[in-house]
Structures are given as C-alpha cells and as structure tokens.
Amino acid sequence: MMAEAQERYEILRQIHDNGPVGRHLLAMQTKLSENTVRKHLEKMAESGLLLSRPSGMSLTSKGESLIGPLAPYFQKSPALSDMEKKLQAVLSMERVIVVRGDSDASDAVRNEISQEAAFVLLRIIRDGFVTAVSGGPVIAGIAEALPSLHMKVDVIPARGGFGNRVEYLPNFVASRMAEKLGGCYHIAHIPDGLSPELFLQVKNEIPRLKEIDKLAAKTDILVTGVDEPQDRSKWTDIPPDVRERLVKEKAVGESLGLYADIEGRILYRLYNVGISREDISSIPHVLIAAGGSHKGPAILAMARAGIRGTLVTDEGAGQEIIHMTAGKKSITGGY
Structure with a gap:
C-alpha cells in the first residue's frame, strides 16, 4: 500500500510541476511503466484529483490541495x-x-x-x-x-x-x-x-x-x-x-x-x-x-x-x- 501511495504521489508531483503532461512523459519522469501510470491515473481521476484534456493531464483544485500536506510523508x-x-x-x-x-x-x-x-x-x-x-x-x-x-x-x-x-x-x-x-x-x-x-x-x-x-x-x-x-x-x-x-x-x-x-x-x-x-x-x-x-x-x-x-x-x-x-x-x- 505504501509503495502504491508513493507512486501516486510521484505522479501527482510531476503533474503539478510539469502539467499538462501526457502519460508517456509521466512514465519517463516517474520511471514507472505506462501500464502502471495508466492504472494510477484512472484511479486518481475517479477520485477527482485529475483532469484529462487533449493537451495532457492536469490537477484539479482537490489534487493541488494534497501536494503540500503529503510532501512530508512521501518526499x-x-x-x-x-x-x-x-x-x-x-x-x-x-x-x-x-x-x-x-x-x-x-x-x-x-x-x-x-x-x-x-x-x-x-x-x-x-x-x-x-x-x-x-x-x-x-x-x-x-x-x-x-x-x-x-x-x-x-x-x-x-x-x-x-x-x-x-x-x-x-x-x-x-x-x-x-x-x-x-x-x-x-x-x-x-x-x-x-x-x-x-x-x-x-x-x-x-x-x-x-x-x-x-x-x-x-x-x-x-x-x-x-x-x-x-x-x-x-x-x-x-x-x-x-x-x-x-x-x-x-x-x-x-x-x-x-x-x-x-x-x-x-x-x-x-x-x-x-x-x-x-x-x-x-x-x-x-x-x-x-x-x-x-x-x-x-x-x-x-x-x-x-x-x-x-x-x-x-x-x-x-x-x-x-x-x-x-x-x-x-x-x-x-x-
């Protein structure tokens, strides 16, 4: 569970810093497989943390609000x-x-x-x-x-x-x-x-x-x-x-x-x-x-x-x- 949470935090952080960003680039930045990134993105989108547009993924206000509080645990x-x-x-x-x-x-x-x-x-x-x-x-x-x-x-x-x-x-x-x-x-x-x-x-x-x-x-x-x-x-x-x-x-x-x-x-x-x-x-x-x-x-x-x-x-x-x-x-x- 902690490993999965760490991966999701890394994805959130990369979207926060570089968004809008595509799945392929996220895989390169996080060093995860594209399949793993896709699964995480689907779950986070269901939770209302992400927005998917033609230009790439970006964070919602809910997603943005998590970056600071989560940093001490996953950074x-x-x-x-x-x-x-x-x-x-x-x-x-x-x-x-x-x-x-x-x-x-x-x-x-x-x-x-x-x-x-x-x-x-x-x-x-x-x-x-x-x-x-x-x-x-x-x-x-x-x-x-x-x-x-x-x-x-x-x-x-x-x-x-x-x-x-x-x-x-x-x-x-x-x-x-x-x-x-x-x-x-x-x-x-x-x-x-x-x-x-x-x-x-x-x-x-x-x-x-x-x-x-x-x-x-x-x-x-x-x-x-x-x-x-x-x-x-x-x-x-x-x-x-x-x-x-x-x-x-x-x-x-x-x-x-x-x-x-x-x-x-x-x-x-x-x-x-x-x-x-x-x-x-x-x-x-x-x-x-x-x-x-x-x-x-x-x-x-x-x-x-x-x-x-x-x-x-x-x-x-x-x-x-x-x-x-x-x-x-x-x-x-x-x-």
Whole structure:
C-alpha cells in the first residue's frame, strides 16, 4: 500500500510541476511503466484529483490541495533524511530539506527547491509579518510557487538591484511575492555596488529608502539564495581591482552582497539597501534556497560566514558539501 501511495504521489508531483503532461512523459519522469501510470491515473481521476484534456493531464483544485500536506510523508527517502541530518550538523543549520536530483542536470529539480521553499514559507508566515527577499531564479520561483492569498504582510527587497534579468531582480521578486500573498510591497530604487560615501548620501536623500530601512529592522522572515562568483561576467558591480583580489583570494560564495572564501572569511561586501550581515542574527526566520552540485562550495562558504537558518537544497549540492567536509566537525565546533 505504501509503495502504491508513493507512486501516486510521484505522479501527482510531476503533474503539478510539469502539467499538462501526457502519460508517456509521466512514465519517463516517474520511471514507472505506462501500464502502471495508466492504472494510477484512472484511479486518481475517479477520485477527482485529475483532469484529462487533449493537451495532457492536469490537477484539479482537490489534487493541488494534497501536494503540500503529503510532501512530508512521501518526499523523503531514508537516504535523503540521513543526508539532511549530516548537512544540518556540518553547516550548523536549524533545518535542512533536501530534494531529489541535481539542479545542474535538471531545471525540474530547481523548481522542486523553489516549491519546497514555498511550503516552508507558507508554514511560518503570519499576518503582520515583514518578509525580505533577495533575487535570482530560485527565489523568483518561490514567489511563483505560492498560492494566491489575502494576507496583511509587507514584502521588501533584501538588497538593491543586481544582475541583468529583470524578472530575477529583488524588487521584481518582492512585488510578485506580495502580489501572490495579497500584501504590500516596497521597492528600493538603488543599485548594489555604490561606494560607502555615495551609498549613505543616496539613502539620506530618498525618503522611501528610510521607510524600507525601518521595515528591514522589523524583518520576520528573510528569503535568500546563495550564488557562486566563479562567473566573472556577474561581477559588473564590482570595481576591477576588487575583482582581481577576489580571484586571487579565491572567493567561492556570495549572498546578500557578501563575498566569502571556502573558510567563510568575508573578502568583500557590496553596500546595498535592505538586509545587512549584522541584521541576520536578529531575524527570527532565515530561509535559504540554493541547489546544484556547483553551488556546494558556495553554500558551505556562506554558512561558515553566518548565512544560516533553514536550508532547502538538492542532492547534488548536498553530496558535494558532505564530500568537502568529510571527517570534519560542525562549523561551530571547529575542525
């Protein structure tokens, strides 16, 4: 019975992530035979969980409502649970959630990370909360994965503008998340990478930034990603001499404008509006979402630098981190 229930959950999950989808593709994604998939689909359709259209299978509202509650029972295998415990210890995280696969090999796995992080966010957010969000594809995916609600919340960007994709900018992600939650968003029109002097001058002359500063000081939830600064094309906001130093000193991780080496030493910080490193310790809920084996060193570096809380990642990153820390104690316990 449990094996059958696990198979049906996998089918529901794949339709949720990729629907409308056909039976043949479902068989490939779930690694079940087409005959087995067909039988499950018939039973779930009789239960009112699915809709069959020429374009493929999609979930009804009843089917959608089951994904979240069933996840804790069927999403984890014993091997993943063991990995979560190891990562929680070695990274000194409050909690670690690992999804199957490697984001480097499949965009669907990256979507799973966003979906799981959205579930975490929904479990902790309450009316009156202030939520600060950074940018990037995974964090943008969290906003898209949220259902449409009617909450009295404020959403602010956790940092200024960075990157070249508008849909991944913190301002855009904050507005989209607020739209989904039914709350209010606050935009910070100031780029990352200003000099400390210019940064303070701009902050003092834009009243809206003072409002965001006040909200940032009351942040209840921080949602952030972790990046790896190996791609030098992403360093457009950093002065050339600093870029050379970061390469020389082997920066491997970045989050919230902080660049760190594998030991967690902060090598450089961008001055940006929103959440600073000093604010993190006073934020009740920190949610970190990042995956892919290539981001393992970055996640490790930023955890050692103090970016800790609840981590949602994938097997690819988890295996890389465990390999890198084999035989070592937790971050707080030393080596």
